[in-house]
Amino acid sequence: MTTRIDTRFAALKKQRRSGFITFVMAGDPDPATSLDILKALPKAGADIIEIGMPFTDPMADGPAIQAAGLRALKAGMTLKKTLAMVRGFRKDDNATPLVLMGYYNPIYIYGVDKFLIDAKSAGVDGLIIVDLPPEEDTELCLPAMKAGLNFIRLATPTTDDKRLPAVLSNTSGFVYYVSITGITGSASADSTAVGEAVARIKRHTKLPVCVGFGIRTPEAARAIAEHADGAVVGTALVDALRGSLDSDGRATGGTVDAVAGLAAALAQGVRGAKQAAE
Amino acid sequence: MSLAKPNSFRSGPDERGHFGIFGGRFVAETLMPLILDLEKAYADAKADPAFQSEMNGYLKHYVGRPSPLYFAERLTEHLGGAKIYFKREELNHTGSHKVNNVLGQIMVARRMGKKRIIAETGAGQHGVATATLCARFGLECIVYMGAVDVERQQPNVIRMEMLGAKVIPVQSGSRTLKDAMNDALRDWVTNVHNTFYCIGTVAGPHPYPMMVRDFQSVIGVETRAQMQEEEGRLPDSLIACIGGGSNAMGLFHPFLDDPSVEIFGVEAAGHGLTQLHAASIAGGRPGVLHGNRTYLLMDDDGQIQDAHSISAGLDYPGIGPEHSWLHETGRVTYLSATDDEALAAFQLLSRLEGIIPALEPAHAIAKVMELAPKRPKEHLMVVNLSGRGDKDIPQVAEILRGKKK
Numbered sequence: 001m002t003t004r005i006d007t008r009f010a011a012l013k014k015q016r017r018s019g020f021i022t023f024v025m026a027g028d029p030d031p032a033t034s035l036d037i038l039k040a041l042p043k044a045g046a047d048i049i050e051i052g053m054p055f056t057d058p059m060a061d062g063p064a065i066q067a068a069g070l071r072a073l074k075a076g077m078t079l080k081k082t083l084a085m086v087r088g089f090r091k092d093d094n095a096t097p098l099v100l101m102g103y104y105n106p107i108y109i110y111g112v113d114k115f116l117i118d119a120k121s122a123g124v125d126g127l128i129i130v131d132l133p134p135e136e137d138t139e140l141c142l143p144a145m146k147a148g149l150n151f152i153r154l155a156t157p158t159t160d161d162k163r164l165p166a167v168l169s170n171t172s173g174f175v176y177y178v179s180i181t182g183i184t185g186s187a188s189a190d191s192t193a194v195g196e197a198v199a200r201i202k203r204h205t206k207l208p209v210c211v212g213f214g215i216r217t218p219e220a221a222r223a224i225a226e227h228a229d230g231a232v233v234g235t236a237l238v239d240a241l242r243g244s245l246d247s248d249g250r251a252t253g254g255t256v257d258a259v260a261g262l263a264a265a266l267a268q269g270v271r272g273a274k275q276a277a278e
Numbered sequence: 279m280s281l282a283k284p285n286s287f288r289s290g291p292d293e294r295g296h297f298g299i300f301g302g303r304f305v306a307e308t309l310m311p312l313i314l315d316l317e318k319a320y321a322d323a324k325a326d327p328a329f330q331s332e333m334n335g336y337l338k339h340y341v342g343r344p345s346p347l348y349f350a351e352r353l354t355e356h357l358g359g360a361k362i363y364f365k366r367e368e369l370n371h372t373g374s375h376k377v378n379n380v381l382g383q384i385m386v387a388r389r390m391g392k393k394r395i396i397a398e399t400g401a402g403q404h405g406v407a408t409a410t411l412c413a414r415f416g417l418e419c420i421v422y423m424g425a426v427d428v429e430r431q432q433p434n435v436i437r438m439e440m441l442g443a444k445v446i447p448v449q450s451g452s453r454t455l456k457d458a459m460n461d462a463l464r465d466w467v468t469n470v471h472n473t474f475y476c477i478g479t480v481a482g483p484h485p486y487p488m489m490v491r492d493f494q495s496v497i498g499v500e501t502r503a504q505m506q507e508e509e510g511r512l513p514d515s516l517i518a519c520i521g522g523g524s525n526a527m528g529l530f531h532p533f534l535d536d537p538s539v540e541i542f543g544v545e546a547a548g549h550g551l552t553q554l555h556a557a558s559i560a561g562g563r564p565g566v567l568h569g570n571r572t573y574l575l576m577d578d579d580g581q582i583q584d585a586h587s588i589s590a591g592l593d594y595p596g597i598g599p600e601h602s603w604l605h606e607t608g609r610v611t612y613l614s615a616t617d618d619e620a621l622a623a624f625q626l627l628s629r630l631e632g633i634i635p636a637l638e639p640a641h642a643i644a645k646v647m648e649l650a651p652k653r654p655k656e657h658l659m660v661v662n663l664s665g666r667g668d669k670d671i672p673q674v675a676e677i678l679r680g681k682k683k
Contacts, residue, residue: 056582059463060306078579105566109580131304156308181308182468
């Protein structure tokens with residue numbers, strides 16, 4: 001099975017550069033604007049897009065992404081509409097990998113089998129589910145891999161060498177290294193420590209290792225990209241979006257550009273790492 | 279119920295933390311290594327006679343156990359049916375059953391070398407118990423409490439602060455117990471290297487539901503022995519209120535394999551089951567939140583709904599996973615009581631027995647008022663009086679004044 005994620009990392013390897021991965025919340029601040037943002041991201045330089053599935057109780061997320069999820073839910077976003085958004089994106093773009101990221105309950109309630117069929121046919125390539133560790137692989141991970149979707153696992157600073165094989169055993173697409181112990185948008189990662197951690201994970205797997213949590217600026221993105229196969233930015237983009245809203249929390253004419261503009265700057269940072277590494 | 283009856287209702291959970299389909303370990307990877315460590319540390323402690331004997335010492339001399347099993351003579355006469363006994367958990371140090379569990383967890387935390395303790399609290403009873411034991415053992419204590427609950431349970435906030443704990447009002451979501459738990463989990467993910475999360479109820483990722491149940495089972499174990507001494511036999515029925523369900527599980531668990539004992543859990547029906555409430559079994563369905571699969575209040579998209587109860591301790595949209603399983607197997611019958619019913623029971627008990635109950639067990643008393651008159655005089659009914667009402671006096675006074683107007 002080869003997904004768009006595998007194809008994209010193979011291409012990045014040929015270009016000898018690290019990938020830029022953006023995270024945005026589906027339906028934030030409303031479904032239509034959210035789709036426009038999604039469409040603008042590849043042009044801004046996003047190599048892979050993670051789409052957050054809004055959830056009322058995101059226990060691993062900081063205030064910015066919590067608020068983004070609540071804005072989306074308030075605007076009527078549902079998992080069904082998130083999948084419709086993916087279909088909308090795929091009308092014009094059949095190459096950019098899309099990864100759905102979130103929490104298990106909405107998928108469990110949608111129905112795992114039905115969700116996997118609908119997600120695959122909509123054009124989803126992979127899943128990152130924060131509250132499904134390897135101990136719960138039978139829930140979604142194994143069925144997802146069978147259905148042809150990548151199940152991307154999170155590895156963290158607390159995932160030691162003893163535990164890494166378990167974390168890496170049923171994973172595909174890439175490994176998402178969470179560079180800090182903490183919630184999204186809190187501390188910043190130290191790039192030297194990240195480099196060591198990535199090297200440690202790479203001793204256990206051939207999969208690309210991408211790094212996220214705590215990357216906010218083009219400089220930070222470049223520093224991380226020098227050590228990893230991809231740099232993930234979420235909270236900074238969500239903050240840029242929030243900053244563009246009117247006082248009632250609605251999208252303005254500047255919303256799409258606010259997110260795409262920051263994404264473009266971050267993409268430059270990541271691309272700058274290629275020269276530095278060579 | 280379609281499920282086959284198990285050989286024993288007391289053998290769960292399995293090694294993966296499942297009670298039937300319920301339970302499990304649905305947590306972020308950052309926490310998983312620590313949860314596995316905790317599972318091991320708890321198993322070691324459980325097997326260590328020194329741990330048990332140290333705990334028994336504190337239970338006796340610090341908590342004040344055993345708590346009495348008291349024959350509520352005037353309530354019995356008033357209702358004119360079953361002979362009603364109270365298991366007086368409200369007489370424990372700190373005023374509720376919560377201390378039984380906190381003592382156990384703090385002792386496990388000490389074995390693990392953790393110096394920073396975090397907790398979530400609804401009514402503040404678990405927060406007070408945690409603040410108390412942290413003071414006793416010289417540990418740093420941070421308590422997450424929904425901003426709404428900080429408001430309505432002021433006396434407990436003051437107590438926690440006097441005991442040296444830091445109370446953090448949680449502003450996210452519905453600003454009640456569910457959100458306090460979210461923020462406690464976020465703290466834990468951030469400070470995982472030095473922090474022990476002292477969960478207050480029989481919920482969360484395995485091993486918490488099992489561990490908390492084990493620590494609370496002292497309630498049922500004592501009740502069995504005390505009833506044997508008083509009446510020379512087992513009780514005929516047990517009844518307890520349920521938010522997450524720790525006081526209920528503690529009373530029920532030692533009796534689950536005695537088929538002659540009828541068991542009732544009472545959820546909070548808030549304004550009524552067709553309106554805002556906190557009755558996860560009556561009004562919810564199985565889903566995944568806070569580390570376990572269990573009955574939850576949610577919408578068709580799997581979004582968690584806000585619960586409502588007059589009682590901050592029951593104001594939670596979920597229930598411990600073992601309760602979900604006991605419901606599905608039919609071993610325990612789950613009922614619910616509204617805010618108004620609980621208030622009436624609160625007043626009745628205060629006047630008839632001279633015991634001001636917390637609003638949480640007032641829900642159980644409300645169902646005793648329904649069930650006891652329908653039972654014969656020789657029927658022995660035990661209700662878990664899980665906490666005292668001191669913390670609720672300002673809130674209840676305000677509500678009653680409002681009703682008179």
